[in-house]
Amino acid sequence: MKKHFARAWETTTATNRRPGSRKVGARLKPEDVLNYTPRTALARRLLKPRSVAIVGISPEPASIGARVYGNLKQFGYRGDIHLVSRSSKQIDGRPCVASVDELPEGIDAAVLAVPAAGVVDAIAACGRKRIAAAVVFAAGFAEVGEQGKAEQQKMEQAAHQGDVGLCGPNCIGFTNFLDGAALTFEPMLDAPAGNRPGIGIVTQSGAMQTTLRLSLHAKDLAVSYAISTGNEADLGVEDFVSFLIEDEATRVIVVFAEQLRHPRAFLHLAARARGRGKPIVLMHPGRSARARASALSHTGAMTGNHAIMRTLVAREGVVLVETLEELMDSTEILLRFPKPPVKGVGIITNSGAFKGYAIDFCDALGLEVPEIAPETVQAVKQFLPGFAAVENPLDTTAQSLRDPGILGKSTAALLADQAVGSAVVAFVPGPPERVADRARAVLSGYRDPSKPLAVSVFGDESPLPPEVAQLVRGSGACFIKSPDRALRAMARVTAYGRTLAYADEKDETSSPHSLSLPVSGTWSEYRSKRILATLGIPVPEGFLARELEQARQAAKSLGYPVALKAQSSELPHKTEAGALILGIGDERDLEHAWIRLHENVARARPGLALEGVLVEKMAASGIEMVVGARRDPGWGPVTMVGLGGIWIEALQDVCLLAPDLPQQRIVEKIHRLRGAALLRGLRGSEPADVAALARIVSRLGAFMRAHSEVAEVDINPLVVYREGALALDALLVVS
Numbered sequence: 001m002k003k004h005f006a007r008a009w010e011t012t013t014a015t016n017r018r019p020g021s022r023k024v025g026a027r028l029k030p031e032d033v034l035n036y037t038p039r040t041a042l043a044r045r046l047l048k049p050r051s052v053a054i055v056g057i058s059p060e061p062a063s064i065g066a067r068v069y070g071n072l073k074q075f076g077y078r079g080d081i082h083l084v085s086r087s088s089k090q091i092d093g094r095p096c097v098a099s100v101d102e103l104p105e106g107i108d109a110a111v112l113a114v115p116a117a118g119v120v121d122a123i124a125a126c127g128r129k130r131i132a133a134a135v136v137f138a139a140g141f142a143e144v145g146e147q148g149k150a151e152q153q154k155m156e157q158a159a160h161q162g163d164v165g166l167c168g169p170n171c172i173g174f175t176n177f178l179d180g181a182a183l184t185f186e187p188m189l190d191a192p193a194g195n196r197p198g199i200g201i202v203t204q205s206g207a208m209q210t211t212l213r214l215s216l217h218a219k220d221l222a223v224s225y226a227i228s229t230g231n232e233a234d235l236g237v238e239d240f241v242s243f244l245i246e247d248e249a250t251r252v253i254v255v256f257a258e259q260l261r262h263p264r265a266f267l268h269l270a271a272r273a274r275g276r277g278k279p280i281v282l283m284h285p286g287r288s289a290r291a292r293a294s295a296l297s298h299t300g301a302m303t304g305n306h307a308i309m310r311t312l313v314a315r316e317g318v319v320l321v322e323t324l325e326e327l328m329d330s331t332e333i334l335l336r337f338p339k340p341p342v343k344g345v346g347i348i349t350n351s352g353a354f355k356g357y358a359i360d361f362c363d364a365l366g367l368e369v370p371e372i373a374p375e376t377v378q379a380v381k382q383f384l385p386g387f388a389a390v391e392n393p394l395d396t397t398a399q400s401l402r403d404p405g406i407l408g409k410s411t412a413a414l415l416a417d418q419a420v421g422s423a424v425v426a427f428v429p430g431p432p433e434r435v436a437d438r439a440r441a442v443l444s445g446y447r448d449p450s451k452p453l454a455v456s457v458f459g460d461e462s463p464l465p466p467e468v469a470q471l472v473r474g475s476g477a478c479f480i481k482s483p484d485r486a487l488r489a490m491a492r493v494t495a496y497g498r499t500l501a502y503a504d505e506k507d508e509t510s511s512p513h514s515l516s517l518p519v520s521g522t523w524s525e526y527r528s529k530r531i532l533a534t535l536g537i538p539v540p541e542g543f544l545a546r547e548l549e550q551a552r553q554a555a556k557s558l559g560y561p562v563a564l565k566a567q568s569s570e571l572p573h574k575t576e577a578g579a580l581i582l583g584i585g586d587e588r589d590l591e592h593a594w595i596r597l598h599e600n601v602a603r604a605r606p607g608l609a610l611e612g613v614l615v616e617k618m619a620a621s622g623i624e625m626v627v628g629a630r631r632d633p634g635w636g637p638v639t640m641v642g643l644g645g646i647w648i649e650a651l652q653d654v655c656l657l658a659p660d661l662p663q664q665r666i667v668e669k670i671h672r673l674r675g676a677a678l679l680r681g682l683r684g685s686e687p688a689d690v691a692a693l694a695r696i697v698s699r700l701g702a703f704m705r706a707h708s709e710v711a712e713v714d715i716n717p718l719v720v721y722r723e724g725a726l727a728l729d730a731l732l733v734v735s
């Protein structure tokens with residue numbers, strides 16, 4: 001059965017880090033994962049420095065150090081600036097010293113614009129001068145292979161010995177748009193955040209930091225901080241996110257991470273951010289094997305288990321997106337509308353064809369398109385032609401081309417409906433000179449600023465007057481030209497709103513069971529089922545027999561028909577070995593089955609000593625499901641439920657769940673399986689006991705929370721009946 005979990009979950013490796021350092025590529029130690037505390041104060045001192053040293057500056061304008069200095073000047077940085085140059089006595093009228101050792105003590109941040117070969121010495125010098133933190137631009141370290149990893153470890157050791165925090169290497173630095181601290185070598189335009197609530201960007205990739213910053217600025221959104229962390233030899237995503245959660249000027253946090261190196265710390269941060277009403281929007285590539293290999297070459301990071309990550313960060317309210325467009329559009333909605341919707345979307349359009357498409361599209365996204373109330377229908381009928389179908393999505397018909405005010409009236413009506421939590425208006429633009437008028441008409445109906453509104457215009461890359469986007473954004477609404485993108489983003493934001501509504505709910509019905517589990521390794525089915533029974537998970541009645549006569553007595557006690565199952569911790573897959581014989585109808589069949597089973601095992605696994613043979617009462621047929629749990633060494637435990645038996649092989653229709661999810665939410669997740677119709681009853685069959693199935697998942701989650709030594713549990717099949725459920729096979733792995 002273990003192979004089922006291998007398909008549902010990937011194996012995990014990560015990096016090993018003590019506070020203040022990280023050994024890239026090492027196996028993640030549980031104590032490092034569990035005990036890591038983000039260094040918020042150090043991140044604050046780096047990001048909001050009162051004094052800066054640029055080490056390795058030259059008068060050449062195109063040099064790295066000169067670019068950093070130019071950015072500080074352009075942004076009007078008001079702190080102290082110190083320059084270190086071997087070739088110049090002064091630059092731009094500022095004096096230079098020849099080495100770090102000539103700097104004053106206690107500088108907040110140093111920018112090391114030096115070649116890779118000089119980084120370790122520069123860090124050691126920073127330590128001698130008690131410089132708090134340093135930005136390392138140089139590349140050629142852990143991202144290039146074993147030799148680079150060795151060089152990076154020397155850098156980490158120097159930083160640890162000197163008590164210097166590091167940002168990088170292989171990064172482009174950061175920009176603090178509030179205080180003008182632009183410690184980056186990329187050319188920067190003056191885009192201060194002003195007094196507007198802003199977006200904090202944290203990426204490992206410098207290119208992604210630039211991409212997101214430019215895109216969000218193009219949407220007229222304020223960015224408070226844009227931070228690239230590179231290889232994360234020391235300070236990483238978790239440290240900077242911790243700072244941004246506390247930063248009053250930051251309302252939304254955007255993270256692009258190829259690996260979260262301290263998963264448990266990130267989950268705690270997500271909970272903190274949720275408590276402060278601060279969304280974290282996360283894009284985390286690495287789902288495919290090729291993407292994971294790419295991350296190795298790009299940042300030296302070892303990606304972890306993507307499926308488990310998605311499950312657990314979503315449980316904590318992180319907005320997990322799959323594309324850059326979703327990341328930017330969802331961020332725009334969340335910044336402009338701090339209270340995310342929990343109800344479905346109202347769609348207004350002047351294209352009848354778009355209605356059907358939008359319904360299908362939203363259904364695939366899991367975004368509800370609710371029916372509107374009778375009073376809303378009556379209100380809309382007052383201004384639409386009699387032939388118009390008044391429903392959601394709402395087609396305003398060609399009449400709105402002659403009378404654009406209909407768009408505004410329709411927007412107002414749907415946003416006022418109690419079943420609608422947000423609205424997307426997508427209209428055909430018509431002549432360029434009329435587009436702005438239609439946008440104004442839509443906005444005339446925007447009377448409830450608490451509900452998100454996104455305005456879209458059909459036409460893909462067709463040009464629009466620039467004032468259209470300005471008009472919409474100036475009103476407080478979102479302008480997302482593509483209707484597809486607008487609906488995708490609204491789906492993400494609505495899912496986030498719903499998650500917030502129950503994120504603090506915990507499973508109170510299944511108490512954690514504290515049991516003695518002294519044996520490590522894979523447990524036999526018989527042993528595993530004894531644990532399940534202790535947890536209150538029903539298992540078939542059965543006895544362990546070591547001799548044929550014991551099997552006869554067991555079968556007589558149970559009543560025929562029975563099943564025989566060979567028991568050994570080294571035989572987790574009994575079917576392939578012929579170690580499972582079902583439907584034994586009488587004593588004579590039992591004798592033949594006993595001999596055949598032992599012959600099969602001897603042929604498949606010569607020399608294997610069995611614990612015995614499990615004699616079980618044959619169970620009635622029902623709907624075969626799989627229920628399981630696995631502990632990721634970084635992220636922790638998750639549970640799993642899906643179609644079981646042979647269907648797990650054919651369909652892989654499973655979902656992963658957080659181990660503390662309340663039973664009501666487990667039921668909701670089960671009903672989202674592709675095969676959930678089987679549980680609800682098909683063609684006259686009786687519905688299955690989904691509540692019993694959810695209780696078993698819940699009890700397994702409580703067990704995993706109580707026993708950190710349990711690595712894996714697999715129950716397949718778990719047969720669900722009209723009333724109750726029964727675990728027919730089980731496997732337990734204790735590490």
